[in-house]
Amino acid sequence: MLLGFSIKDLIDVLLVALMLFYLYKFMKESGSLNLFIGILVIIVIWVLVSQIFQMRLLGGILDTLVSVGALALIVLFQDEIRHFLRDVGSQRRVRRILDLFARKNNTTPADHKEMMPIVMACMNMAKRKEGALIVIEQADKLGEVVKTGETVNADINQLLIENIFFKNSPLHDGAMIISQKRIVAAGCLLPVSHSMEIPKSLGLRHRAALGISQESDAFAIVVSEETGAITVAHRGTLHRWLTAEQLEKLLFELE
Numbered sequence: 001m002l003l004g005f006s007i008k009d010l011i012d013v014l015l016v017a018l019m020l021f022y023l024y025k026f027m028k029e030s031g032s033l034n035l036f037i038g039i040l041v042i043i044v045i046w047v048l049v050s051q052i053f054q055m056r057l058l059g060g061i062l063d064t065l066v067s068v069g070a071l072a073l074i075v076l077f078q079d080e081i082r083h084f085l086r087d088v089g090s091q092r093r094v095r096r097i098l099d100l101f102a103r104k105n106n107t108t109p110a111d112h113k114e115m116m117p118i119v120m121a122c123m124n125m126a127k128r129k130e131g132a133l134i135v136i137e138q139a140d141k142l143g144e145v146v147k148t149g150e151t152v153n154a155d156i157n158q159l160l161i162e163n164i165f166f167k168n169s170p171l172h173d174g175a176m177i178i179s180q181k182r183i184v185a186a187g188c189l190l191p192v193s194h195s196m197e198i199p200k201s202l203g204l205r206h207r208a209a210l211g212i213s214q215e216s217d218a219f220a221i222v223v224s225e226e227t228g229a230i231t232v233a234h235r236g237t238l239h240r241w242l243t244a245e246q247l248e249k250l251l252f253e254l255e
Contacts, residue, residue, distance in 0.1 A: 042066070073220030114156055114181050115251050121161035122223055122230055123244050131172070132165040133205045135190070137179040138250070140216035149188030156183055165223075172203075175208065175220075187232050191215055198238075202231075209233035219251065 024036060046066050048060035051225065052115065083221035116136060125132050150171060154160060156178065165172045166187050174180040174187030209220035220233040232239045232250050239250060 004008055010233060030223070042069075052112045062234060115248065117156050117242055118157040118161065118178070118221070119248050119251070120160045122221060122247060124158075124162055125165055125223045126228040126230050129225055129228040130162075130165055130223065131205060132161075132169060132221070132223040133175040133209060134161070134191070134221040135175050135177050135188075135209075136219040136221070137214055138217040138219070140218065141218060142177055142179065142212075142218060145175075145188050145190060145212070146179075146185045149177065149185040152176075152186050154183045156181060175212075190220075202238075206231060206238065208231070210236065213237070 003203045006140075017221035020171050044061075049055045049062055086155075118136075122132065122134070129183075134135075135145070152160075152164075160183065161176065163169065164176060175190050176183060177185045177188050189212040189216075190205045190208035195210065195216055198210065199209060203226070205222045205224070209222045209231065210233045212218055214236045217235065222231040222233070223229075224231070229240060230242045230247055232242060232247065234250070239246075243252065
C-alpha cells in the first residue's frame with residue numbers, strides 16, 4: 001500500500017478504464033462518439049460539483065439529472081445496449097471461458113459433400129454477378145432470424161441455391177439460412193452493422209453479413225452483385241475477394 005492506494009484500488013481503476021475503453025470503441029463504431037463525450041463531460045462536472053466542491057444546491061440538481069438521465073438513456077438506447085452486450089458476449093476470450101463449462105455438443109462438423117454445393121453455387125453466381133447472402137449457422141442459434149423469412153426446409157442443393165438467388169426470384173434480396181446441414185429458410189432479414197470501418201464501396205449485403213457475424217458465430221457468405229466478388233464474414237471480420245479454394249478452406253478450417 002502506498003499513500004492509501006491499495007491493490008484493490010488499482011484493480012478498480014483498471015476495470016473502470018477497461019469499461020470506458022469498450023464504451024468508447026462501441027460508440028465510435030455506432031457513430032455516437034459525440035454523445036459518449038457529452039455524457040463523460042456531464043459525469044465529470046457532476047463529480048466535481050457533488051463530491052469535490054460539495055455544492056449542495058447545484059449538486060442536488062445534478063444528482064436528480066444523472067439518476068433520471070440514466071433511466072432515459074436505457075430507454076432511448078436499448079437496442080444499442082443490447083448490441084453492446086451481445087458484442088461483449090461474442091468476444092473470443094469470453095466464449096472460450098464459457099466453453100470450458102459447457103461444451104458445444106449440439107453441432108456437427110461440416111463435411112466436403114455438404115459444403116461443396118455451396119461453394120459451386122457461389123462460384124456460378126459470381127460469374128453471372130448475381131447477388132447472394134448465405135448464412136451458415138454454427139453454435140449460436142438463429143431462430144429469430146429464421147422467423148423473418150420463408151421456410152424452405154430442404155437439403156443443400158446447388159441448383160436450389162442458385163434459383164433462390166436468381167434476379168427475378170422473390171427471395172433473392174434476403175438471406176438464406178443453413179442449419180443442421182439443411183436450407184431452413186430464405187428471404188430472411190439480418191441485423192445491419194453500423195461499423196464506420198466498412199469500405200463505402202460495400203453495400204447492404206456486406207453490412208448485413210458483418211452484422212450477423214458480430215452478433216453470432218455464424219459464417220455469412222456474400223456474392224457481390226456489382227463485382228461478382230465473394231466475401232465471407234465471420235467473428236466480425238470480412239474476408240474479401242475469395243477464390244473457390246479459399247472459400248472452401250474457410251468453410252472447413254476457420255473457427
